[in-house]
Amino acid sequence: MNATPTRIVIVGAGPAGIRAAQTLVAAGLRPTVIDENARWGGQIYRQPAAGAGFARSKATLYGFEAKKADAVHNAMADLLPRIDYRPDTLAWSCEPGRLDTLCEGREASVPWSHLLIASGATDRIVPLPGWTLPGVYTPGGAQVALKAQGCAIGARTVFAGTGPLLYLVAYQYAKAGAQVAAVLDTSPFARQAAAAPKLLNQPGTLAKGMYYVAWLKAHGVRIEHGVTLAGVDGEQAVEYVRWRSADGKGHAIACDAVGLGYGLRPETQLADLAGCRFAFDTLNRCWLPARDAAGRSSVEGVYLAGDGAGIAGADAAELAGRRAALAVLEDLGIEPPRDTNAPDAAALEKQLERIARFRAGIEQAFAPPANCAASWPDNMIVCRCEEVDAGTLRSCIRNGFATELNRLKALTRIGMGRCQGRMCGESAVALLSAETGKPLHEVGRLRSQAPIKPIPISPMLFEDGVQVVEEEAHDE
Numbered sequence: 158m159n160a161t162p163t164r165i166v167i168v169g170a171g172p173a174g175i176r177a178a179q180t181l182v183a184a185g186l187r188p189t190v191i192d193e194n195a196r197w198g199g200q201i202y203r204q205p206a207a208g209a210g211f212a213r214s215k216a217t218l219y220g221f222e223a224k225k226a227d228a229v230h231n232a233m234a235d236l237l238p239r240i241d242y243r244p245d246t247l248a249w250s251c252e253p254g255r256l257d258t259l260c261e262g263r264e265a266s267v268p269w270s271h272l273l274i275a276s277g278a279t280d281r282i283v284p285l286p287g288w289t290l291p292g293v294y295t296p297g298g299a300q301v302a303l304k305a306q307g308c309a310i311g312a313r314t315v316f317a318g319t320g321p322l323l324y325l326v327a328y329q330y331a332k333a334g335a336q337v338a339a340v341l342d343t344s345p346f347a348r349q350a351a352a353a354p355k356l357l358n359q360p361g362t363l364a365k366g367m368y369y370v371a372w373l374k375a376h377g378v379r380i381e382h383g384v385t386l387a388g389v390d391g392e393q394a395v396e397y398v399r400w401r402s403a404d405g406k407g408h409a410i411a412c413d414a415v416g417l418g419y420g421l422r423p424e425t426q427l428a429d430l431a432g433c434r435f436a437f438d439t440l441n442r443c444w445l446p447a448r449d450a451a452g453r454s455s456v457e458g459v460y461l462a463g464d465g466a467g468i469a470g471a472d473a474a475e476l477a478g479r480r481a482a483l484a485v486l487e488d489l490g491i492e493p494p495r496d497t498n499a500p501d502a503a504a505l506e507k508q509l510e511r512i513a514r515f516r517a518g519i520e521q522a523f524a525p526p527a528n529c530a531a532s533w534p535d536n537m538i539v540c541r542c543e544e545v546d547a548g549t550l551r552s553c554i555r556n557g558f559a560t561e562l563n564r565l566k567a568l569t570r571i572g573m574g575r576c577q578g579r580m581c582g583e584s585a586v587a588l589l590s591a592e593t594g595k596p597l598h599e600v601g602r603l604r605s606q607a608p609i610k611p612i613p614i615s616p617m618l619f620e621d622g623v624q625v626v627e628e629e630a631h632d633e
Contacts, residue, residue: 164268165485166191166256168248168427169275171199172471173463173478175233177273180482182239183494189241189267191248191258197233199277200297201471202226203304211307218304220329221365225471250607251430259612271458271485274428275478276465278421282580283318283525283587285417286534287389289541292414296326299416309335311414315398317341317386320420320523321366327378327416328369337378338412341400343419344523345383355518358511362470379410385526389415419525424465426577429605432456437598440520441467443583444602450506452481453488460484473512480505530587539588540581542574547588554592562589562601575611578603 165181167174170192181188196204202219205211219226236242243260250257256267280295287293292311294302296318299310303326313336316327323340331337356363374380383403390397390409399409425446429435433446434455448454448461462481463474483502486493493501500508533539535548549569559565562585571585572578578585582603589600 163270163489165189165271165273166267166269167273167275168192168256169199169277169463169465170194170197170233170242170244171275171277171463171474172201172229173275173277173465173474173481174199174273175229175236176475176478177275177462177482178236178240179232180479180494180499181485182236183496183499184486184491186491187240188273189243189269191243191246191256191267193245193247195245197242197244198226198230199471199474200300202229203301204230205305205307213307217333220332222471229475247610247612248427249609249612251427253432257607262613269458271460271488272431273452273460273462273478273481273485274431274465275461275463275474275481276424276427278423278464278468279579280322280418281320281420281422281525281583282417283419283529284533284537284539284581284584285386285388286537287391287395288417289538290389290391290395291393292391292395293389294414294416296320296322296416296418297421299414300326300329303329303333303335309333309414310416311395311412312336313338313412314414314416315339315341315410315412316416317343317384317398317400318417318419319344319525320418321519322418322420323416324366324369324373328373331373331376331378337373339379339381339398339410340373341384341386341398342380342382342523343384343386343526345403347383348524349382349522352518352522355514355521358515358518362472362515389417420520420523421464421468422579422583423467424579426605426609428454428459428461428465430607430609431459433459433461435602437602438467440517442525442597444598450480450509451484451487451502452477453484458488469509469512469516473509473516476500476505476509476512480509528591530584530591533588539584540569540571540574542576542581543570545569545571545581550585550588551592554589560589560593560595560600562586562603564601565589566603572603577606577609 165188167188167190198204215223246258246260248258258265280297294310315338316323319342327337327340385401387399397409428446435444436447438445452460452462460481462477533547537547539547553559566572590597
């Protein structure tokens with residue numbers, strides 16, 4: 158037995174986490190896989206809950222990606238006897254050598270010698286007047302409703318914002334029989350066309366995106382490019398979406414639900430608590446944990462893979478999960494598994510570089526609107542958890558009380574609520590940048606705090622006044 162037991166923990170059972178676990182198991186290891194969801198697959202290959210009460214085939218759920226989804230699902234199913242799989246488990250804090258988790262109201266402290274974080278992504282939100290009305294969802298939330306719950310978010314839905322996900326979810330909704338009133342894209346068509354040379358690095362993916370747009374148009378879904386979203390209106394819930402077209406004319410369309418989003422942003426809170434060094438990434442327009450080509454972070458024993466380390470999509474997540482797992486094996490001095498069908502480290506890195514060039518094209522084609530924070534009305538809510546409006550933030554900044562993000566957080570409570578800045582953090586950065594004239598990377602980075610998601614304060618966490626600590630791990 159090693160003096161220091163090898164305890165490999167993977168957070169996330171999406172494409173990156175599953176392929177990482179598969180690589181480690183093939184080398185004779187038994188990792189622990191912690192996943193917040195009830196079933197594996199992540200967001201992109203999300204499965205309906207067991208006993209969901211409805212049946213939809215994988216071809217219906219995942220479309221062109223059905224074979225990929227099936228391969229990922231089957232890979233994880235084959236791994237279950239050889240891993241310590243913990244679904245419905247929230248990793249809410251991280252310290253050196255220890256991960257704090259919560260499952261069914263009970264806390265477990267999971268020790269690790271090597272931690273692979275594959276935490277995925279969330280929707281990027283840019284607020285506008287009325288965005289807190291009932292009936293406004295993110296595209297990711299709309300997708301969860303369709304895949305996991307078998308329902309639509311409304312009877313007549315508008316998808317607004319920008320990004321490939323906007324068209325994918327609109328297509329999935331319309332294909333499932335839901336009424337999609339319009340897709341309102343803030344990115345001009347000319348910008349998307351200019352990005353074509355980079356997008357051709359993945360011609361198959363580009364072709365699928367073009368198909369979604371063509372299919373929507375052929376089925377009567379209104380698509381507008383280069384719009385400026387003006388607001389969502391309704392007395393008690395969503396009734397209309399207002400926007401201005403590229404020629405400046407005002408428009409409105411009736412609906413009872415809105416899928417509002419501007420692409421994806423990485424989930425980085427756990428990497429932050431793990432002590433990883435961050436650097437501002439101009440492509441993703443946010444702070445990301447630093448990592449090398451293999452997925453090693455700045456902290457020894459901590460590895461990063463998938464969209465949680467930088468948005469690149471499901472295909473890249475699978476590759477990055479494998480590569481990060483190979484890095485773990487390299488650092489442990491263990492020979493990688495001999496599988497002629499599995500790419501080696503160099504081949505994985507080469508494929509990831511090609512996808513990165515494609516990703517640069519996506520960000521060019523679907524960039525969120527710049528400088529919109531300057532036009533936000535003072536009474537518009539920016540932080541919905543703490544009900545902080547734009548006027549409160551402006552007053553704090555203009556009076557000289559805050560020129561840095563965490564100072565603004567301390568004085569106004571923005572980013573202190575249930576979402577811990579997931580919904581409002583980038584908006585606060587944008588407004589602070591607009592008011593101070595400083596670029597985004599100079600106004601600070603929102604520091605993560607445990608718990609990264611809400612946890613209950615409950616007697617179930619204690620037994621006779623002593624916190625329950627679980628020490629189940631496997632020595633290798």
